[in-house]
Amino acid sequence: KAALPNVRVVVANPRSFTYLDARRYFVVSDQIVGVKEDERSLSEDKGTLTPFxxxxxRSPSAAEENECNSFNKYEWGLDPDERVPAPYVINNVQKLIDHGDNTELFCRxxxxxxxYLTGQRDIETLSAENRYQGLHGDRFQGPSRRERSERFFASLQVRGRELEFCGRISGEATQVHERHIVKQVAHDHALMFSSPEGIQAMFG
Structure with missing residues (x-):
């Protein structure tokens, strides 16, 4: 039997991410934490905009969830959404979640x-086109595409450490997937994929 080909998926500047559990990044206290515009423009290539x-x-409190009770519905999470039918999620993905335990799903x-590729300059606050993607999207995933990317990637590393990277720990540093910031690029997929970072991601 012939070996299956290796497939690499390169994700560039998505607007939102499908989280594998109900946890999101929330500020520790009631203090409003933000990044000034001049700090955004001068951010280091490998820096983060989210002050982690x-x-x-963590999972949202009851009050936080009341702000947007669809925050974990597909395509922002894996709960069913009657407005966005997703047979693969219902028939395949949900079977890998055992009473809220997503270990098998996560490890797969x-x-x-x-x-994941993210533009260094893709830091514009996303407009309130609808209830979730605007104000509530900022609250649950981050105000810009770059911040949403770094928060989702960070959440993968947290879950990976909780599961000891699914038994794949070795003497070397271990992480879940890769993420690269594309220098001097905003929300432009042509520039993303033709950049040195994009070409390296696609062709090695």
Whole structure:
């Protein structure tokens, strides 16, 4: 039997991410934490816009969930959404979640070869086109595409450490997937994929 080909998925600047559990990054206290515009424009290539020291990955409180009770519905999470039918999620993905335990699902996803690309200048606050993607999207995933990317990627690393990277720990540093910031690029997929980072991600 012929070996299956290796497949790499390269994800570039998505507007939102499908989280594998109900946890999101929330500020630790009631203090409003933000990044000034001049700090955004001068951000280091490998820096983060989210001040993670002031955030924690956790399930929302009842009050927070009341702000947007669809925050974990597909395509922002894996709960069913009657407005966005997803037979694959219902018939395949949900079977890998055992009474809220997503270990099997996470380890299967973590075993895939995935690279996330995010534009260094893709820091514009997303407009309130609808209830979730605007104000509530900012609250649950982050105000810009770059911040949403870094928060989702950070959440994968947290879950990976909780599961000891699904038994794949070795003497070397271990992480779930790869993420690269494309220098001097905003929300432009042509520039993303033709950049040195994009070409390296696709062709090695």
């Amino acid at each position: 020291n002031n955030f924690e990955l 996803y973590a075993s895939r070869d995935v690279v």
